[in-house]
Amino acid sequence: MAHTAQNARPAEMADRILTAWRNGKAGSLERELERARLLAERPSPASTLEMEIMEALSGAVESLGQRSGKHAGAIRLLEHIAQRSEHPGAFWPKAS
Numbered sequence: 001m002a003h004t005a006q007n008a009r010p011a012e013m014a015d016r017i018l019t020a021w022r023n024g025k026a027g028s029l030e031r032e033l034e035r036a037r038l039l040a041e042r043p044s045p046a047s048t049l050e051m052e053i054m055e056a057l058s059g060a061v062e063s064l065g066q067r068s069g070k071h072a073g074a075i076r077l078l079e080h081i082a083q084r085s086e087h088p089g090a091f092w093p094k095a096s
Helices: 002-006 008-023 026-040 048-065 072-086
Strands: none
Touching: 008 026, 008 048, 008 072, 026 048, 048 072
16 A cells, blocks of 8 residues: 555656646646656655656656657656556555
């Protein structure tokens, strides 16, 4: 349960960014990207796993923040991170 709560923020943030991306509203996407940037600036995560997830989220945010280029990789990464909140057991073992 601790892993689920601890890692909910990146998953929720990825889901919010995906929703804004799919809605096609630039202002909404920019707001969500900025929220993700602020989340990434917070103190270091408690676990190595969460730190790596935050780094991946930051990379996807940087990619989407660029006006030109292909974003399929960033979108796929966000989808993967967002799925963590739906299926947390698939990403780490249950606490004993």
